[in-house]
Each structure stands twice: as structure tokens, then as C-alpha cells.
Amino acid sequence: QKNPFLRWLLPAFGLVLAIVLAGVVWFYRIQHQEMRQVETQLQNITHLKVEQITAWRTERLGDAVVLTDSTFFVERLKYWFVTQKAEDAAEILIQLRSLQKNYHYHDILLLDAGGKVRLSVNGRLAPLAKEEEQALALALLERRPMLTDIHAHPGDLDAYLSIAVPFFARDSKAGKPVGAAFLRLKTGQFLYPLFQSWPT
Numbered sequence: 001q002k003n004p005f006l007r008w009l010l011p012a013f014g015l016v017l018a019i020v021l022a023g024v025v026w027f028y029r030i031q032h033q034e035m036r037q038v039e040t041q042l043q044n045i046t047h048l049k050v051e052q053i054t055a056w057r058t059e060r061l062g063d064a065v066v067l068t069d070s071t072f073f074v075e076r077l078k079y080w081f082v083t084q085k086a087e088d089a090a091e092i093l094i095q096l097r098s099l100q101k102n103y104h105y106h107d108i109l110l111l112d113a114g115g116k117v118r119l120s121v122n123g124r125l126a127p128l129a130k131e132e133e134q135a136l137a138l139a140l141l142e143r144r145p146m147l148t149d150i151h152a153h154p155g156d157l158d159a160y161l162s163i164a165v166p167f168f169a170r171d172s173k174a175g176k177p178v179g180a181a182f183l184r185l186k187t188g189q190f191l192y193p194l195f196q197s198w199p200t
């Protein structure tokens with residue numbers, strides 16, 4: 001009671017503590033607001049990415065539908081599987097190379113009705129990957145194009161997505177398929193850069 005310093009020590013300590021606590025609360029609120037802004041921004045980017053990937057997927061399946069709906073192409077393919085004429089194969093490759101170039105596919109394969117690879121734009125006639133075999137079976141069952149999961153091919157470090165494209169003759173509603181095609185894409189050409197690019 002006789003020492004004025006000790007008399008003011010407790011109130012001064014309480015005042016300092018109150019100031020510190022008020023600063024902590026203010027800092028927390030500021031950080032919380034900034035985190036909410038970041039969260040909202042990330043959610044918006046996520047929605048944007050989902051929309052972009054969905055649009056990309058729809059476009060690729062649309063490319064496949066263009067092939068399946070081409071009566072002329074299906075009939076030419078059916079005829080070539082029977083005759084095996086080199087000039088017919090050359091004309092088919094010209095059409096497929098145009099599709100490859102304009103839509104940036106890594107490779108396009110043609111398969112016969114038995115699932116054997118008969119023609120490739122890049123000249124590679126290796127067997128299908130497991131994911132491609134599964135997608136082909138489903139595409140033939142449902143009679144529509146199917147997208148594979150991301151996969152790799154033996155001896156190849158790149159990752160791929162493929163679109164299985166079944167071909168049926170117009171007069172065959174429930175008959176055997178004429179053949180099939182695979183539109184192969186390297187994920188590093190579009191899909192991975194799409195994941196990695198950020199608008200802000």
C-alpha cells in the first residue's frame with residue numbers, strides 16, 4: 001500500500017493483457033475473413049475447372065459420334081475389312097489423319113469386329129490396354145462411345161485417355177458390330193495443363 005509502483009502494477013498488467021487480447025481477436029477476425037475469401041475463390045475455381053473438363057469431355061465424345069454417325073465411313077470401313085485393299089486403307093488413313101490433326105489426337109486405331117487392331121495412324125498396332133478393352137466391351141454393349149480411365153501402355157511413360165468408338169451398320173439394330181476405333185489422347189497435351197492452370 002505504501003509503494004505507488006506496486007499499487008498500479010496490477011491495473012497496468014490488466015490493461016496490457018486486455019490490449020493484447022483485443023489485438024489477438026482483431027487479428028483472428030482479419031485472418032478469418034481472408035480465409036473465407038480464399039475458400040470462396042477456391043470453390044469458384046473448382047466449379048470453373050469442373051465446367052471446363054465437362055465441356056472437354058463432351059467435345060471428345062462428340063468427335064466420336066461424328067464417326068459413328070457417318071454412314072459413308074462405316075460402309076467404307078466394312079468394305080475394307082472384307083477386301084483389305086491397300087488403296088482403301090490409304091483413303092481411310094487420310095480421313096483419320098485429318099481428324100487427328102484438327103482435334104489433336106495422339107493416335108487413332110481401327111479394330112475389326114473381333115477386336116483386333118488392324119490400322120493405326122501412327123503405325124503402332126500393339127494390343128490394347130486393359131482400360132481400353134473394358135471401355136470397348138462397354139461401348140459395344142451400349143452401342144455408343146465410351147471414355148476410358150487414365151492409363152499407360154507398356155513401355156510408355158506417358159498417360160493416356162482413349163475413346164472407344166463402336167461401328168454398327170445402319171440396317172443392324174441388334175447385330176454384330178462392323179468394327180471399332182480408338183481415339184487416343186495424351187493427358188499431358190490438354191488435361192493436365194488444364195488442372196495446373198489457375199485464373200488468379
